[in-house]
Amino acid sequence: MASMLWNETLSVGVKTLDDDHKKLVDMINELVDGITSNRRQESLSQILDKLIHYTRFHFRREEEYFARTGYTAAAHHASEHRELIRQVTDLQARFRSGGASLLSLEVMKFLKEWLVHHIMVEDKNYRAHLNANGIR
Ligand SMILES: [Fe+2]
Numbered sequence: 001m002a003s004m005l006w007n008e009t010l011s012v013g014v015k016t017l018d019d020d021h022k023k024l025v026d027m028i029n030e031l032v033d034g035i036t037s038n039r040r041q042e043s044l045s046q047i048l049d050k051l052i053h054y055t056r057f058h059f060r061r062e063e064e065y066f067a068r069t070g071y072t073a074a075a076h077h078a079s080e081h082r083e084l085i086r087q088v089t090d091l092q093a094r095f096r097s098g099g100a101s102l103l104s105l106e107v108m109k110f111l112k113e114w115l116v117h118h119i120m121v122e123d124k125n126y127r128a129h130l131n132a133n134g135i136r
């Protein structure tokens with residue numbers, strides 16, 4: 001599967017958040033590479049842990065910007081974050097319990113769609129609001 005690349009179409013107009021998104025894209029690519037090159041489950045599990053850890057950090061950063069600027073869609077956006085974390089930790093649990101080969105394709109597709117959809121739809125919605133509040 002070709003690497004997914006961050007490009008301007010994914011920009012949300014805020015430097016720190018774009019940088020976070022680039023890191024998340026890199027981690028997903030690392031995971032996809034690991035799966036296609038048949039890295040050990042242990043090692044894939046570590047990459048997935050790292051991805052989840054950074055995702056939590058990134059979601060907190062966005063939510064902190066929302067709180068600081070009084071973003072009206074904050075509650076809705078945060079509930080999307082919680083749902084994404086729920087899905088990805090569920091995936092992690094299944095992955096750990098041994099469904100590696102079965103989950104490979106599912107993991108790749110899910111994570112790409114997961115990230116790209118959230119950035120393209122939910123994250124882009126905060127652009128004008130954060131920029132208007134001096135966060136860019
Ligand atoms: Fe984001």
Ligand SMILES: [Fe+2]
Nearest residue numbers: 062118122123
């Ligand atoms: Fe978000």
